[in-house]
Amino acid sequence: MEDLVESILDYVRSDYTDYAVMLNGEWGSGKTHFWNNKIRKKIESMQLNGKRYTTIYMSLYGISNLEDISKKIFIETTQLMDKNLRKYMSANEQTTIPEYAKTGIDMANFFGVTQNGDRVDYGEFFSTDDKVLCFDDLERANVDVIDILGYINNFVEHDHIKTIIICNEKELSTKLKSSNLEMKTFIATYLLDKQGELNTNNKPMVEKIQNKIEHVFDKANDYERIKEKLIGETFEYAPKFDYIINGILMRYEDNPDLIRFLRENTGLIITTFNKSGTRNLRILKHALNDFKKIYEMVNKSYPNTSNRVMQTMLIFTIAVSFEIKAGKVTKEKFINIQDNEEYKSILVSSRILIDNRQFYIKEFDNNYYYNFKADYRFFKFIEYYVRTRIFDMRIFKNNMDVIQNTIDTENLPSFKRLLTEEYWKISDDQFDKVIDETLDDVKEGKISLIDIVKLFAYFSYFSKKGLIKYDLKSLKNTFFTGMNLASLTSKYCENPDEELGKVVIEEIEDDIDDVLKHFYTLNEQLLEKMYKEQAEDLFKSIPMRMEEFYEKFDRNFMDVPIFKYYDVYQLFQRISCASNEDIVLIKEKLVNRADRYKDEIEPEMKKMKQFKRIVDDYVKEKETTIKIVMLKDLSKELGYILDKYKTGFLSRKEEKVEEKEEEGE
Numbered sequence: 001m002e003d004l005v006e007s008i009l010d011y012v013r014s015d016y017t018d019y020a021v022m023l024n025g026e027w028g029s030g031k032t033h034f035w036n037n038k039i040r041k042k043i044e045s046m047q048l049n050g051k052r053y054t055t056i057y058m059s060l061y062g063i064s065n066l067e068d069i070s071k072k073i074f075i076e077t078t079q080l081m082d083k084n085l086r087k088y089m090s091a092n093e094q095t096t097i098p099e100y101a102k103t104g105i106d107m108a109n110f111f112g113v114t115q116n117g118d119r120v121d122y123g124e125f126f127s128t129d130d131k132v133l134c135f136d137d138l139e140r141a142n143v144d145v146i147d148i149l150g151y152i153n154n155f156v157e158h159d160h161i162k163t164i165i166i167c168n169e170k171e172l173s174t175k176l177k178s179s180n181l182e183m184k185t186f187i188a189t190y191l192l193d194k195q196g197e198l199n200t201n202n203k204p205m206v207e208k209i210q211n212k213i214e215h216v217f218d219k220a221n222d223y224e225r226i227k228e229k230l231i232g233e234t235f236e237y238a239p240k241f242d243y244i245i246n247g248i249l250m251r252y253e254d255n256p257d258l259i260r261f262l263r264e265n266t267g268l269i270i271t272t273f274n275k276s277g278t279r280n281l282r283i284l285k286h287a288l289n290d291f292k293k294i295y296e297m298v299n300k301s302y303p304n305t306s307n308r309v310m311q312t313m314l315i316f317t318i319a320v321s322f323e324i325k326a327g328k329v330t331k332e333k334f335i336n337i338q339d340n341e342e343y344k345s346i347l348v349s350s351r352i353l354i355d356n357r358q359f360y361i362k363e364f365d366n367n368y369y370y371n372f373k374a375d376y377r378f379f380k381f382i383e384y385y386v387r388t389r390i391f392d393m394r395i396f397k398n399n400m401d402v403i404q405n406t407i408d409t410e411n412l413p414s415f416k417r418l419l420t421e422e423y424w425k426i427s428d429d430q431f432d433k434v435i436d437e438t439l440d441d442v443k444e445g446k447i448s449l450i451d452i453v454k455l456f457a458y459f460s461y462f463s464k465k466g467l468i469k470y471d472l473k474s475l476k477n478t479f480f481t482g483m484n485l486a487s488l489t490s491k492y493c494e495n496p497d498e499e500l501g502k503v504v505i506e507e508i509e510d511d512i513d514d515v516l517k518h519f520y521t522l523n524e525q526l527l528e529k530m531y532k533e534q535a536e537d538l539f540k541s542i543p544m545r546m547e548e549f550y551e552k553f554d555r556n557f558m559d560v561p562i563f564k565y566y567d568v569y570q571l572f573q574r575i576s577c578a579s580n581e582d583i584v585l586i587k588e589k590l591v592n593r594a595d596r597y598k599d600e601i602e603p604e605m606k607k608m609k610q611f612k613r614i615v616d617d618y619v620k621e622k623e624t625t626i627k628i629v630m631l632k633d634l635s636k637e638l639g640y641i642l643d644k645y646k647t648g649f650l651s652r653k654e655e656k657v658e659e660k661e662e663e664g665e
Contacts, residue, residue: 017160538557
């Protein structure tokens with residue numbers, strides 16, 4: 001870096017120059033920090049021909065016209081001539097004037113308020129041989145880059161003012177090519193059509209349009225031409241990041257435990273930073289700031305957390321920050337991964353069974369955890385914090401409790417090790433024990449139904465590889481028995497395809513087909529069981545707790561055929577005991593529901609027919625009361641609902657048979 005500083009200082013020292021110099025580097029790499037802390041200070045400490053140099057710094061970020069640049073230069077130069085202002089800045093170690101202060105001074109000048117009554121020293125004002133201009137963020141201006149460079153050229157070529165331009169040429173090139181792309185595409189298409197080249201088959205359409213755009217709107221060549229005229233030297237800013245990172249860590253000196261941990265793991269920080277494939281120090285600063293909160297929360301609530309886990313958290317925080325904030329991956333890649341167990345299951349599936357559908361997660365793990373062994377490598381609370389900026393205490397506690405209880409894989413149940421750990425990490429003398437214990441748990445139905453199916457995929461794989469002595473037929477018998485027992489205690493799996501998608505089925509499709517069919521049958525039975533329990537819980541709120549019924553019904557069952565799973569006679573008894581107002585509300589909800597979710601609730605229509613018949617039988621020949629009128633209206637609306645499904649019902653003859661069967665019940 002010192003060589004780079006000296007090269008720029010040599011340019012400033014030169015007696016005569018008619019060119020500017022450019023400092024090129026990636027976004028967030030510390031170019032502006034380098035200017036403020038290295039170059040500017042050295043320039044302002046120089047003295048040539050009896051004069052001390054003055055630097056004038058301007059960020060072009062957001063500048064929308066050339067006049068804004070002129071105003072900035074004017075404000076900077078006039079302010080720097082104000083003696084009181086210079087004295088104040090020197091006393092307070094101020095190197096730049098805040099933008100709001102510039103605005104205030106500018107407005108004061110506009111309304112005729114002088115600065116301490118000083119007159120402008122025109123000799124100093126017109127002097128250019130002691131000033132150095134610095135234009136930063138060239139690629140972020142909202143003015144055509146060619147126009148800005150032409151404007152800057154006036155200072156350089158005619159006034160010979162030393163000028164330094166700081167930018168990211170890679171982003172500048174992208175901006176030149178992508179600006180006004182829709183307009184360029186329209187004009188290029190129009191020209192191709194006029195020239196009779198649009199419908200020719202000599203080249204693909206996209207290529208023809210792209211070539212025409214480059215031919216007509218070749219801003220890149222314009223930029224190169226003016227750059228060749230204006231820029232005498234381009235310096236590449238490629239800092240030594242170990243030195244800079246040590247500087248970044250100094251901001252945490254007020255936290256002795258944290259700074260000690262970070263300094264001890266500087267190598268991990270630099271390695272992870274390098275693996276990100278970017279040079280963006282700004283993201284690294286944000287990541288370390290996030291880790292500060294994570295470190296403090298873990299030390300406060302879980303002070304006995306191992307150093308290895310804290311190191312892994314540090315790597316993960318930096319890695320996820322770069323993956324999300326550098327635009328390398330969409331946030332959705334991590335959203336659906338709920339915990340470390342699921343993360344490791346994806347890795348096991350992708351590595352053992354060569355599942356390329358999870359390619360990104362595998363590459364992420366291979367990149368950032370290469371040569372770093374850790375059992376717990378995915379922290380949902382950190383991913384959620386980086387992605388949303390919300391530190392969710394519930395997720396944090398769940399993650400940390402799991403870490404505290406299961407970080408030692410030797411204490412994990414054997415089947416969990418197979419699902420979350422690459423099998424080759426299990427030692428040979430432990431492998432048979434893990435297999436036998438897992439099979440025992442399968443036989444006794446101690447494992448959830450969906451996990452048994454996943455395990456069968458691995459056992460089938462092990463059998464083909466000759467790693468286990470069980471043949472496929474005996475394995476299937478064992479797993480079928482276990483699935484039947486597990487279905488007695490397992491919960492319905494709402495997303496079986498997604499869950500099974502974590503395990504590659506294609507390679508063992510013939511082996512697992514029977515197991516999958518049996519799983520789906522049992523899972524449907526679990527769905528029936530779940531809905532029956534939910535129906536019982538829902539309808540028991542009628543008639544005494546109607547608000548609770550409405551809240552549950554509206555939230556969970558508008559598009560669920562829940563009436564299919566409840567006894568219609570009990571339903572009628574409950575509704576008939578409800579208030580007249582509630583009967584009206586229930587009727588309106590049922591109609592609204594049928595209008596909105598006709599297909600979803602069709603399975604409950606058989607029960608709705610039975611319910612209507614019970615209502616009709618009850619009100620028949622009853623003395624007219626308000627309640628009887630309300631129940632008749634309910635029956636009428638039930639008829640309206642049932643009419644929606646007439647074409648899907650049985651013939652009238654079949655209906656009569658069905659009615660007799662129902663009456664026999």
